[in-house]
Amino acid sequence: MDHSKALENALVEGKRRHPSAPVQHHGAFANSVAYLVTGVSGGYGGPSCREHAVSHNALMEGGGQQTVVAGMNAFVPGPDTVMPGRWKYDAAIAFADPICYGPLSDVHHQCYRSEHCFDEAEVDIESLKKWRHQGGTR
Numbered sequence: 001m002d003h004s005k006a007l008e009n010a011l012v013e014g015k016r017r018h019p020s021a022p023v024q025h026h027g028a029f030a031n032s033v034a035y036l037v038t039g040v041s042g043g044y045g046g047p048s049c050r051e052h053a054v055s056h057n058a059l060m061e062g063g064g065q066q067t068v069v070a071g072m073n074a075f076v077p078g079p080d081t082v083m084p085g086r087w088k089y090d091a092a093i094a095f096a097d098p099i100c101y102g103p104l105s106d107v108h109h110q111c112y113r114s115e116h117c118f119d120e121a122e123v124d125i126e127s128l129k130k131w132r133h134q135g136g137t138r
Contacts, residue, residue, distance in 0.1 A: 001089060006034035007043040013093060018101050022121035024048055029100035036092035039085025045119040049128065050100045052111035057099060058084065073114055104128065 001009075010033035014026045027044035032054035035041045041055075056073070060066065063078020077083060087095075099108075104127050111117060112128050120128070 001037055003034050003038045003040045006037045010034060010093065011044065017097065021101055022123065024119055024121040025050065025100055027119065029096055032096040032100060033092045035084050036087035036096065037089050047117060048120050049108045049112040049117045049124065052115045052117060053107045054096045054099045056107055056111060058095065
């Protein structure tokens with residue numbers, strides 16, 4: 001599936017599953033699914049902390065390890081990590097959905113602090129600002 005088709009299909013699917021979600025969540029979902037399936041990032045706005053959280057979580061799957069190289073987040077794939085560009089469409093949909101539409105987690109907050117994130121939904125900005133640095137909880 002090419003990038004444009006993956007973006008378009010995922011956007012339609014996200015809106016079908018979560019019709020009242022903020023537009024930023026739909027963009028993060030479509031971008032994330034397209035990235036996992038094609039290995040190409042970008043598309044509908046962002047990246048937001050939700051989009052980065054999908055990438056972080058995907059690269060940590062299968063035993064991947066996070067590290068920092070020259071001040072930037074980097075990942076060493078594990079033996080069972082499925083790399084972006086090699087995901088099946090349905091698996092990418094199932095994986096990205098709770099991260100893009102569900103409650104924010106510690107990974108979202110970490111991405112918000114350490115990645116260049118923008119295009120956040122207002123509801124997420126309020127939550128991210130309330131997050132406690134020490135405990136990672138609201």
